[in-house]
Amino acid sequence: MSYIWSGQDVLIDFDPSYAKAACMSISEVRVWPKKVYGFLKSTQIWSKIIIKTDLFNNFLLLSVILNTIALALDQYGLPADQNAKLTTASMVFTFIFIGELGLKLFGLGPRKYMLDRMNLLDGLVVCISIAELIIV
Secondary structure (H helix, E strand, O other): OOOOOOOOHHHHHHOOHHHHHHHHHHHOOOOOOOHHHHHHHHHHHHHHHOOOOOHHHHHHHHHHHHHHHHHHOOOOOOHHHHHHHHHHHHHHHHHHHHHHHHHHHHHHHHHHHHHHHHHHHHHHHHHHHHHHHHHO
């Protein structure tokens, strides 16, 4: 049921159930700012929604586990093809973690991102991985 109302309607003919229904319908509507800021704000909200899903978190957990296995398989004297596969896997996981870092920084904002100590640890590990990509 949709209600069209204004502040004047509430003042003139006050009906508590009508006012409550009108307020509930307003809370379902989000007004976005205009132009570029509005686009960025709506994108930030969608990023925050994605970050909080179980699918996103489970995917990252699986990525961490697979990355740990790939790092554990690396050893001295591996054949060149296996070494190339492990290097490729390491790069893929690094880019996945860079994407996670970017999405979380954008969705949460730098201040809220840094309030969580696990995010700080994640960010440090990603920065070290980026340094490794640049150096090697």
